[in-house]
Amino acid sequence: MSKHLLIAVLLATVGGGCATGADPKVRNEIAAKLSSAQKPIGDCYQRQLYVNRKLRGMYVVQLAVAADSGQFSDISLRRDEPADPVLRYCVIQEIAKLRLDKPTGKRIEIDSFPIKFEPSNP
C-alpha cells in the first residue's frame, strides 16, 4: 500500500465519526428512517398523555448509525423537556428498531435530531 493511500484511508477512518453532513444522500436516508418512526413515537406520546395530560416539550436526540449493520444505536437525549421516564424509554426503543437498508460501511453520528411533543387539543 502506498504512503498516500495509507494516509487517505486513515483520514477517511478518522473523519467517519461526523460524516453525516458530508453525504446528503445518507443524511436523507437517515431522516427518512427517523420519519418512519413518527407513528410509533406518536403512540408512545399518546399513551403517556393519558397518564399525564400536561406532557409536552422538546427532545433533542443524539444517535449513531453502526458502520456494518446500519443499525441505529447509542441513542440518548441531549435535551429532555417532557422529563418523563416512560416516554423517554419508549421513544428510544422505537428509534433503536431502525436501521439503514444499505449500511454505509462507516459509523455515522447524529448530534441533533429534534422532536417536538405537543397536544393537539387545549
Place this chain on the structure above:
Amino acid sequence: MPAAKQEPFPVMNVTGVRPPPGPDKVILTPSNIAITDKVQFEVGKADLKPMSFALLDEVVTVMKGNPQIELVEIGGHTDITGSADLNRKLSQQRAESVMKYIASKGIAKSRLEAKGFGPDVPIADNATPEGQEANRRVEFLILKQGPKKTVVKDE
C-alpha cells in the same frame, strides 16, 4: 480535527389528544384502562394497601359502565431489583390480589385475567431510580372488547 457542522434535521412534530381535565384517576383508552396513580402494595407482599382501594373502585366503575369490555388483563410488573423468578412470582400474586379485589366489587371473574410479568416488560430505564419506580406497576390491558353497549340504569 473539529467535527464538521451538521445540517440541522427538521423538527419532527408529534401530537396527541389529551384527555379532558378532571379529577379522574382512571381513563378508558382504546387499548387499556389507564390509571394516573399507582396501585400500592405492602413491601415485598401481595397485600393491597387500603389507600389503593379508591383507585381500584374507579376501575370497577369504568368496567361496570363499559360492558363492551369483555376481557381485561391485570398485569403485574416489577423492576429488575432482586431475583427475576421471585419478582415474577410476586407480580403474579399482586395481579391476583387486584383481580380478587375487583371481582369482590361485582365484576365477573370471566372478564378478568391476572398475569405476573416480573421484570420482563420494562417501560422505563431500570438504570435510574425513577425508571425503576415507573417499572413497578399494575396495568389494565383490554384483551377483548365487543361493540359499544349502552348501560341502562334501573329507575
